[in-house]
Amino acid sequence: MTELAISRRLRATPFTSRVEAAGVTAYTVYNHMLLPASFGDLEAECAHLKEHVQVWDVAAERQIEILGPDAWKLVQLMTPRDLGKAHIGQCFYIPLVDERGGMLNDPVMIKHAPDRYWVSIADSDVLYWAKGLAYGHRFQVEIFEPDVSPLAVQGPKSDELMSRVFGDAVRDIRFFRGEWLPFEGHDFYIARSGYSRQGGFEIYVDDSALGEPVWDALFAAGEDLNVKAGGPNLIERIEGGLLSYGNDMTRENTPYECGLGRFCDPWTSIGCVGRDSLIRAEADSPQRLVRGLRISGDRVPSCRVPWTIIGDGGEKIGTVTSAVWSPEFDTNVAIGMLDRGFWEPGRTVWVEAPDFTRPAEVTTLPFEKPTA
């Protein structure tokens, strides 16, 4: 139990006062900003998320706005995903890679206009990468972090709660699409998206002064829905196979190793940083691959550093990068990478957890729901 020393450098969000009033007990730091990690009981929060509805301060998913005549050129340079068919208002999950094909971030891009994009980033300074590329290429483009703070509404009752605040139009929003909907005379971009498998929305609050009013409106409207404050839930996201940049993938990994090959079109896109490296990486087929693991025994300690996975002969065959006890699955669920030859589902491997070495079963992601 170590305290977080908070200073201005770890930025507060437009919702922080409400998060603290709701009794946040743990933060993580993400994009130099406070991201609520727990309100006291991760397992109860996971169960609640699966049954009711939660409001999450995910302002730490900062937006990088790319604006100007060369905006599209820059965005397409940054990702191996072919964006040729992106529609206005659509969200696109786009791996970003460097010249060697190493993952730099895995944001969601939103196309607001042919010359205007938001890139909703994971935890690394994409602003610096975009600005460096643009400067070097003399692109005519502005790149900045606008005053936009996403607020997520997640869980099975999300449609009901959101429709009470923003009207029934939210129900018609398809997955990874968005609409501009009014709140007290101000239009917010609202997408059906979010970092859970329970369904829901992200409200892109593009005026800090409206952060508390939106939060309060959701809680006022959702009292009978048992709405609660929450945050990306470690248990639910591992069960659901949602990767976390910096945890489950780093610059050392290609998108293919991360199981993100379906978002890469190095042959057909107009050309991106790392194109040739990715073509080579695809031809070689990955040397390691992300997988789920069911780790035996009682609850594992918190996974703070990668845990080594060994084979029957004691040789290193991979690492575990996220792990937690899952009450619903009645086992420890984990995400890690396994070397070629060792990743087939059903195989038994050995995880050197900090307490003792435990057998584990390799699985695909997301984890399959236990049958009742």
Place this chain on the structure above:
Amino acid sequence: MTELAISRRLRATPFTSRVEAAGVTAYTVYNHMLLPASFGDLEAECAHLKEHVQVWDVAAERQIEILGPDAWKLVQLMTPRDLGKAHIGQCFYIPLVDERGGMLNDPVMIKHAPDRYWVSIADSDVLYWAKGLAYGHRFQVEIFEPDVSPLAVQGPKSDELMSRVFGDAVRDIRFFRGEWLPFEGHDFYIARSGYSRQGGFEIYVDDSALGEPVWDALFAAGEDLNVKAGGPNLIERIEGGLLSYGNDMTRENTPYECGLGRFCDPWTSIGCVGRDSLIRAEADSPQRLVRGLRISGDRVPSCRVPWTIIGDGGEKIGTVTSAVWSPEFDTNVAIGMLDRGFWEPGRTVWVEAPDFTRPAEVTTLPFEKPTA
């Protein structure tokens, strides 16, 4: 008191096991890594630092290595400071700015060879900026984060402790110079530098496996010197006027506003990103300037967001960005920025602290020692 939820993404350091054994009570997160902020009593740690010697895990000062035929071209492109006279083994404090002259980081550069540099960074992903620039300019250069973790030895007894472990050669190292000195058959680059005003060294531990042995050797050698584990101390660094990137300066500030004009040579350097913006900023002279403030009253709360400074008429004239009670100075010491016309030392201004509005006196930095 909020807990920090630690995951692999908040990277441990080669010294973390020792830091935890020493009883760390608070971390901050810096360059996606754990940085010890306190071991339980910030005021006692400040007093100890001024009298004895401390060992600090500052591995979070990550190194960006820039290597290759175009390395110098890239480094000089990134900073307005003229590096023409940099010697091998020398440390240079180099503001990094973007095309508008806004601060991106304020690292220390170490020149190891004409084609090899380490950039010891504050809290932002300089790696991404450097890689973006290099890609766009087609520079022939490798840019990566090597396995280098600085360990600081700070305090008046630093020379004595360091000489016991690394020999008397450390005593001859001049400020912001370094030497390669042996430890168990391995040479470390050791510089006279560090983020305090109490003197000391930074050992660039360039092999994680040697982290614990170096730490242990320092503590074994320093028992009679009352050596303790510590970290950058909020009280001491504010008293000493040491700015913190992300706290006291951001992309919104030019180096001139940060009082860093003496490190900028936009006219004479061979040309850098933001050159013309800086020439303009210098000509305009800054619209705001970093200053110290003595804030009246008993101890201020923790400064988590910028506090507004108002003038006699209630108009906003600046912000406080770091503040803490100083036992030695017997007042609250703070760092902030004041608008043109309001920054002369001795002026009384009003700080809207979270508890109540307090009078404060503007001062130069560092704070002048109280006379006994």
